[in-house]
Amino acid sequence: MDFSSSVMVSCVFGMIFGSSNLQTLKITVDVTSTSICSSKVDYDTMGKTQLQNVVLTSIRGSVNDLWLIKSLLAGSPLLKKMVIRARPSEMLGGERGFTTELKIRRASPIAEIDITWLLL
Template identity: 40%
Template sequence: MHVPPLKLSTHIFSCVELESLTLHNCSVYSPPTFCGLPNLLRLDLGKVVFENTSLGEIITRSPSLEILSVSQGEIKLVDIAKLINLKELFLPLHLLDHRAITSSLIVDLGTCLPNLQLLSLDFLDYQFLGDLVGTVRVPSSFPCLESLTLYQIDFSCKTNLMFAFELIGCSPKLQTLWISAKHNDAVPPPAIFLSEINSIQFGLPQLRNVALLSFQGSENEILLIKKLLADSPSLKIIDIYPVSSEVFNGDSGRLMVATKLLKFHRASTNAEVDIYWS
């Protein structure tokens, strides 16, 4: 990744039987005769320059794609929506068009990807323009989603938090949830209106494993845990990893947080909450 990009031969686009393709740190020129990679099932791209075409053209001409991972470049939501066979999607949100993308459009994407089982979104340096409050949600927008990973959720950004709650709530078959929190010390996390949150019913009958990283014990984080415990009858474990051992102000602060979590109603009698203080 620290050397000049490799310029690939155009012959790579003649491999029509190709099923898996990983390209990093390179530039690609597709021939005028390129009609797509009809058998491609997996595509992993990072720091790739398409000289005479777009990433959208590459993926839309690969209709069999089941796994798509993109870490750099530009991509349109409408192009992803055409991949009806997609099962796994890894996507940094800042690669999308900031001016046109709202949180509701991401939720609606699930109705276009009926086979999606694993979704991983990176929120680093991204904030939605649109708010989901007052919108009509499709109850099962992600009907087959089993694993959801949300990187770098800013707990001081209301629109991103509401989106996270909404996305969880419209994934009825979710089994694994992994959230990495980002905290903005300059902006205190706002309290989400309880009426807005209470209108979102998680209803997660299959959720078993939850991991929360960079936890700081804010009211918004506590509220998320409360709803997960209350709406997940199959829950086995919530692993909490504080951002540091100092965020709870010593043993008394730790005891206060632990006591608060113990008082929450649990839909699953087997649910455990493990806090890794160190």
């Protein structure tokens, strides 16, 4: 997923929140994109999903990465586990700022977040 493309961000959010039976989601972020998407997606009106497992790879801690994570956590009442794979050396704002940002409301009382810091 290329977060520098507002069209792609809007399309992906539409597919995720429009797929009522989607239970598992895996997204790999395009690490070559450097700009932040200027999309006017209203993340608060996306509705609820049936997601139970989410894996996000190559997360860099950008504003768009955080919006995706927050939206999925807030809109997934059945979520059991979210795995986030990131490289500390590529984190925008550093690891600490990223993990601080993740202390947010979750729709699922049992959702757990597993952050894996990749060393390569």
